[in-house]
Amino acid sequence: MWDDRYGEEGYAYGKGPNDFIRDQAHAFTPGARILCLASGEGRNAVYLATRGYRVTAVDLSVVGLEKTRLLASENGVEVHTIHADLASFDLGEAIWDGVTSVFAHVPPAVRSALHARVVRGLKPGGILLLEAYTPAHLDLPGRGGPPPHATQVFMTAEGLEQELAGLSFDLIRETQRTLREGRYHEGLSGVVQVVARKPMQ
Numbered sequence: 001m002w003d004d005r006y007g008e009e010g011y012a013y014g015k016g017p018n019d020f021i022r023d024q025a026h027a028f029t030p031g032a033r034i035l036c037l038a039s040g041e042g043r044n045a046v047y048l049a050t051r052g053y054r055v056t057a058v059d060l061s062v063v064g065l066e067k068t069r070l071l072a073s074e075n076g077v078e079v080h081t082i083h084a085d086l087a088s089f090d091l092g093e094a095i096w097d098g099v100t101s102v103f104a105h106v107p108p109a110v111r112s113a114l115h116a117r118v119v120r121g122l123k124p125g126g127i128l129l130l131e132a133y134t135p136a137h138l139d140l141p142g143r144g145g146p147p148p149h150a151t152q153v154f155m156t157a158e159g160l161e162q163e164l165a166g167l168s169f170d171l172i173r174e175t176q177r178t179l180r181e182g183r184y185h186e187g188l189s190g191v192v193q194v195v196a197r198k199p200m201q
């Protein structure tokens with residue numbers, strides 16, 4: 001499904017970064033080593049690389065990763081790409097200064113295990129930036145997000161607080177905002193946004 005979508009003309013979610021990532025990227029320390037989860041066609045990974053961060057992008061879609069490398073080259077930056085399934089991807093222990101997760105909707109068992117690995121993989125002081133659709137999105141007019149029947153893959157602030165236990169939250173909120181991200185994310189949408197930090201021991 002994702003290879004088909006990314007095989008279409010242009011960039012499905014645009015070439016520019018997600019607004020939340022752009023607005024919160026200052027939370028990362030200069031030169032930070034950042035992992036972009038479910039990075040798609042690389043709009044956020046490439047944006048962060050242009051800001052001087054050392055970026056690794058991981059996704060299941062080979063086509064998305066190819067387009068990431070193309071977008072990086074267009075922008076004169078490098079992004080290290082990894083083809084992997086987040087169900088089994090090993091983030092290691094205390095090696096990332098930052099992690100991004102933007103609309104990374106996976107089944108709940110995969111998600112909770114992944115989030116535990118995110119907590120483990122962040123260095124002390126490391127930052128997670130996450131934005132995802134909430135169930136409230138289903139009552140809003142915005143286009144995009146998981147199919148309505150896939151209720152369990154939406155995220156909530158309450159669920160994320162539990163799954164990300166071990167991080168402290170600078171920001172965690174459910175909100176509505178207007179997305180303008182290419183063909184597939186458009187209009188008033190329900191999202192949860194997180195800025196979380198791994199405490200210095």
Ligand SMILES: C[S@@+](CC[C@H](N)C(=O)[O-])C[C@H]1O[C@@H](n2cnc3c(N)ncnc32)[C@H](O)[C@@H]1O
Binds near residue numbers: 018060105
């Ligand atoms: C809605 S797109 C978001 C892409 C990107 N984060 C962005 O905002 O432009 C969801 C992405 O999750 C990826 N994905 C879904 N399940 C995955 C899995 N199990 N492992 C790795 N990537 C996955 C898809 O390939 C797709 O690129």
